[in-house]
Amino acid sequence: MTRSVLSVASETVPLVKTGGLADVVGALPGALAPHDVAVTTMVPGYPAVLRALVDGMVIHVYPSLMGAPARLVAGTVAGLPLIALDAPDLFSRDGGPYAGPQGYDWDDNWRRFAALSRAAADLAGGGTRYPPFDVLHAHDWQAGLAPAYLRFAPPRRAPAPARVTTIHNMAFQGRFGADIFPQLGLPDRAWAIDGVEYYGGTGYLKAGLEASDAITTVSPSYAAEITDPRFGMGLEGVILAHQDRVHGILNGIDGTLWNPETDAHLPARFSARTLARRIENKRALETEFGLVTDHGPLFVVVTRLTWQKGMDALLEVVDHLVGAGGRLALLGAGDAGIEAGFRAAAARHPGRVGVRFGYDEALSHRMQGGGDALLIPSRFEPCGLTQLYALAYGCVPVVARTGGLADTVIDANVAALAADVATGVQFDGVGYHPLRIAINRTLALHRQPELWRRIQRNSMKCDFTWARSGRAYADLYAKLAP
Numbered sequence: 001m002t003r004s005v006l007s008v009a010s011e012t013v014p015l016v017k018t019g020g021l022a023d024v025v026g027a028l029p030g031a032l033a034p035h036d037v038a039v040t041t042m043v044p045g046y047p048a049v050l051r052a053l054v055d056g057m058v059i060h061v062y063p064s065l066m067g068a069p070a071r072l073v074a075g076t077v078a079g080l081p082l083i084a085l086d087a088p089d090l091f092s093r094d095g096g097p098y099a100g101p102q103g104y105d106w107d108d109n110w111r112r113f114a115a116l117s118r119a120a121a122d123l124a125g126g127g128t129r130y131p132p133f134d135v136l137h138a139h140d141w142q143a144g145l146a147p148a149y150l151r152f153a154p155p156r157r158a159p160a161p162a163r164v165t166t167i168h169n170m171a172f173q174g175r176f177g178a179d180i181f182p183q184l185g186l187p188d189r190a191w192a193i194d195g196v197e198y199y200g201g202t203g204y205l206k207a208g209l210e211a212s213d214a215i216t217t218v219s220p221s222y223a224a225e226i227t228d229p230r231f232g233m234g235l236e237g238v239i240l241a242h243q244d245r246v247h248g249i250l251n252g253i254d255g256t257l258w259n260p261e262t263d264a265h266l267p268a269r270f271s272a273r274t275l276a277r278r279i280e281n282k283r284a285l286e287t288e289f290g291l292v293t294d295h296g297p298l299f300v301v302v303t304r305l306t307w308q309k310g311m312d313a314l315l316e317v318v319d320h321l322v323g324a325g326g327r328l329a330l331l332g333a334g335d336a337g338i339e340a341g342f343r344a345a346a347a348r349h350p351g352r353v354g355v356r357f358g359y360d361e362a363l364s365h366r367m368q369g370g371g372d373a374l375l376i377p378s379r380f381e382p383c384g385l386t387q388l389y390a391l392a393y394g395c396v397p398v399v400a401r402t403g404g405l406a407d408t409v410i411d412a413n414v415a416a417l418a419a420d421v422a423t424g425v426q427f428d429g430v431g432y433h434p435l436r437i438a439i440n441r442t443l444a445l446h447r448q449p450e451l452w453r454r455i456q457r458n459s460m461k462c463d464f465t466w467a468r469s470g471r472a473y474a475d476l477y478a479k480l481a482p
């Protein structure tokens with residue numbers, strides 16, 4: 001029997017992406033198809049989504065959804081089923097999915113994502129002309145109210161689909177005031193400690209966790225970490241209370257988009273057997289970033305510029321990295337202060353530090369294919385995808401030992417080198433000294449070309465494509481919706 005899943009999120013590749021959430025949501029349909037699970041993706045009808053939707057058919061009309069006229073439009077994108085919530089008052093705007101062109105979050109995000117969640121609950125529960133779904137799978141706080149609507153205010157014909165919430169990042173919880181609660185259309189009994197109430201306000205992610213049959217997060221280590229206040233960030237109590245429903249399922253990578261043998265973004269394509277070709281990519285990258293050529297390693301960074309990613313700590317250690325013989329190429333988007341810091345570092349070290357700000361998908365591929373080592377000093381990392389791309393591309397990951405980074409990289413310590421299984425470098429804690437030591441260790445490994453190639457080959461052998469994790473989600477759905 002084919003199981004049907006409605007996967008609801010605020011972003012998906014190839015249409016809207018600010019981070020790894022989009023990669024995962026975009027990959028799930030393909031990951032689940034071999035397991036007889038049909039995933040339909042549902043996202044807000046941002047202009048880019050409506051433009052890309054092929055054969056769109058209106059399947060439901062809301063005269064007023066959270067105060068805005070709206071329609072559900074079903075079609076396909078890249079051959080995969082996708083349903084958009086077309087509500088121009090809410091989603092037809094310049095700027096990003098969460099913030100305006102100046103970078104400030106939209107004031108009405110609570111309304112925008114409550115609307116998305118209400119419509120998802122209607123759709124999954126058979127409240128529209130579309131067939132109901134076996135499972136509603138909500139991603140992050142933006143879809144957090146969807147399971148809560150199914151629990152507290154189900155659509156009329158509710159056959160009760162199973163409810164799953166995936167936490168991609170505990171740092172974003174969708175916290176709003178208590179004053180919005182009456183506008184959500186939930187019954188009074190939902191305002192409870194095991195409902196949507198959260199420290200006196202309204203908590204969207206909290207509501208989703210409380211209303212779900214299963215809670216998943218994107219790596220086994222992060223699943224354990226979020227029981228600790230430092231990582232649970234206020235929700236650790238909820239996680240502890242529901243430990244028996246919490247699962248850590250590692251993200252995979254989409255091998256059709258991220259494969260160095262076929263990647264059209266790379267000047268030179270290569271495999272573990274033809275590693276020598278990488279040098280062409282490295283030279284092209286040096287030219288692109290205005291860097292000198294020498295024998296030292298080219299460190300690369302591809303990231304959101306935020307506190308989570310430890311970029312402030314990297315700034316402190318840039319001078320050391322350069323002084324010790326490394327070079328740095330950084331692609332980042334986000335915090336203006338951090339951006340200014342890297343601009344200043346590039347000015348201090350012409351030819352040795354190069355920076356690009358903004359979002360550039362093609363360049364991110366070229367950096368993975370040409371950099372020697374990818375630096376990821378994250379303070380927390382639910383899964384992390386860039387280290388998985390780095391492993392596949394022979395760009396040695398140098399990572400903080402946390403969350404998914406801890407689960408996917410094997411540190412090149414003496415034991416791992418002796419067993420010939422090392423795939424990268426790990427360090428504990430994020431700050432000047434741990435980073436300085438990790439950079440020194442990387443430089444020392446890079447000075448031994450034979451050893452370095454072995455680490456690259458080991459990393460390229462790792463299979464972090466979706467096969468294993470697709471099966472884990474399929475097993476979970478089967479258990480919840482037998």
Ligand code: ADP
Pocket residue numbers: 018019020021023302303304331332333358359360361364383384385386387
């Ligand atoms: P997060 O979702 O926390 O940002 P992940 O490592 O899971 O971290 O995913 C980040 C995704 O976004 C990866 O696909 C990465 O290549 C991409 N990315 C991040 N910053 C940029 C950027 N400035 N330009 C292009 N791609 C980026």
Ligand code: GLC
Pocket residue numbers: 019020021024168169218251381382383384385404
């Ligand atoms: C979040 C996390 C990242 C994870 C991604 C996809 O953005 O920060 O670690 O890989 O979601 O699950």
